[in-house]
Amino acid sequence: MREMENNYPGKILFIKVKEDDGQSFINFLKNKFKNAQIINQKFKILHENDNLLFPIVKNEVLIDHVLELLNQMINFEIISKEAIPNENYKYRTLQEALMGKIPKKYTEIIPKSYDIIGDIVIVEFGKFNQIDNEEFNDYKQTIAKAISSVNKNVKTIYEKKGPIEGKYRLRELAVLYGDDKSETIHKENECIFKLDVKNVYFSPRLVFERHRIVSTRIEEDEIIIDMFAGVGTFSIQIAKNNNVKVYAFDINPNAYEYLKENIEMNNLKGEIFPNNIDVKDLLEPKNQLSQLLYNKANRIIMNLPENSIEYLDVACFLLKDSGGFLHFYQFSEKPNPREKSLKILENGLKSLKWEIESVINSKIVKHYSPKSELVVLDLKIKSKK
Numbered sequence: 350m351r352e353m354e355n356n357y358p359g360k361i362l363f364i365k366v367k368e369d370d371g372q373s374f375i376n377f378l379k380n381k382f383k384n385a386q387i388i389n390q391k392f393k394i395l396h397e398n399d400n401l402l403f404p405i406v407k408n409e410v411l412i413d414h415v416l417e418l419l420n421q422m423i424n425f426e427i428i429s430k431e432a433i434p435n436e437n438y439k440y441r442t443l444q445e446a447l448m449g450k451i452p453k454k455y456t457e458i459i460p461k462s463y464d465i466i467g468d469i470v471i472v473e474f475g476k477f478n479q480i481d482n483e484e485f486n487d488y489k490q491t492i493a494k495a496i497s498s499v500n501k502n503v504k505t506i507y508e509k510k511g512p513i514e515g516k517y518r519l520r521e522l523a524v525l526y527g528d529d530k531s532e533t534i535h536k537e538n539e540c541i542f543k544l545d546v547k548n549v550y551f552s553p554r555l556v557f558e559r560h561r562i563v564s565t566r567i568e569e570d571e572i573i574i575d576m577f578a579g580v581g582t583f584s585i586q587i588a589k590n591n592n593v594k595v596y597a598f599d600i601n602p603n604a605y606e607y608l609k610e611n612i613e614m615n616n617l618k619g620e621i622f623p624n625n626i627d628v629k630d631l632l633e634p635k636n637q638l639s640q641l642l643y644n645k646a647n648r649i650i651m652n653l654p655e656n657s658i659e660y661l662d663v664a665c666f667l668l669k670d671s672g673g674f675l676h677f678y679q680f681s682e683k684p685n686p687r688e689k690s691l692k693i694l695e696n697g698l699k700s701l702k703w704e705i706e707s708v709i710n711s712k713i714v715k716h717y718s719p720k721s722e723l724v725v726l727d728l729k730i731k732s733k734k
């Protein structure tokens with residue numbers, strides 16, 4: 350590890366009391382200052398000869414008050430001394446855990462957020478992503494260690510190495526901390542999902558969006574199509590408490606295997622029928638499933654934001670002619686991403702001789718890139734034929 354600019358933790362102030370007075374000192378703090386932080390728990394209490402040295406927080410007003418009252422009780426001394434970090438201290442934030450460990454000129458490398466999926470963390474270093482030199486790799490390791498100290502249940506930390514890409518929507522990950530073990534179990538909205546972060550798509554950031562969809566009014570016996578189901582995040586949360594039939598599709602065989610396991614693990618009220626096919630295959634007249642589902646669906650979820658529009662024909666083939674609900678996700682350019690997304694969808698429907706009966710909701714789900722947003726449109730659509 351490289352030498353830091355600011356020799357952390359360096360010298361800090363301690364209250365030095367006789368060992369025999371140690372318990373009285375602790376009782377005094379408890380009684381007079383209740384929950385106020387006086388002892389700095391990030392550092393160890395030191396034992397020197399027959400003295401105890403308590404590291405104290407940097408809060409002059411508070412400490413002055415403590416010393417004033419303590420004066421009337423026991424003998425003590427204030428000393429400045431090299432502090433020793435307390436390995437057992439549970440840091441509350443990454444910034445706190447990293448204090449003094451990354452030179453000021455590189456603080457930009459500290460990630461503002463990271464994803465926790467089961468016992469795995471996935472972290473991104475933005476513009477530092479591609480830099481592969483010893484110095485930055487050391488700092489990345491330090492950050493990974495700090496993340497693990499803030500999240501005690503984390504076993505593995507991966508660094509994002511590239512964008513989400515390919516038809517399975519995966520990204521390259523490199524291990525930074527712990528074993529390279531990419532399978533985990535993630536809990537979300539009272540459901541559990543087994544998944545492999547390297548081999549299937551999963552984003553914990555969509556938790557509120559999935560909760561929103563699950564909380565919309567879903568009728569008894571609805572037939573629902575989850576066109577791009579992944580490991581079943583939408584399908585399972587919907588079928589958990591609704592008496593519905595969900596047909597869930599994913600082209601990725603790994604996602605399909607996890608989807609089947611997750612259906613078994615979640616004790617569902619409704620039924621899910623998992624399928625490992627390209628949903629375009631449903632347009633094949635000889636496909637048995639397409640014969641079964643043609644003109645039958647009450648609701649369709651299309652969560653493939655980069656090119657969901659290319660599958661609108663499949664949605665119109667499956668939805669009831671008389672009308673059904675569509676939850677349509679799309680990356681859309683700023684400014685006015687919702688309006689742009691709606692226009693694209695309107696034109697797409699028009700060319701298929703379908704139309705929008707009502708726009709129930711349109712919303713930015715999350716920021717996607719400097720230029721675009723992830724938008725969701727909740728619509729009722731029907732055939733014009």
Ligand SMILES: C[S@@+](CC[C@H](N)C(=O)[O-])C[C@H]1O[C@@H](n2cnc3c(N)ncnc32)[C@H](O)[C@@H]1O
Pocket residue numbers: 516517518549550551552555576577578579580581582583598599600601604626627628629652653654
């Ligand atoms: C953005 S992910 C969404 C997964 C899931 N809905 C979620 O929220 O976790 C899109 C998924 O669609 C699948 N996919 C892509 N093209 C497909 C196609 N033509 N037919 C079926 N699945 C497809 C990918 O394998 C991927 O799992």
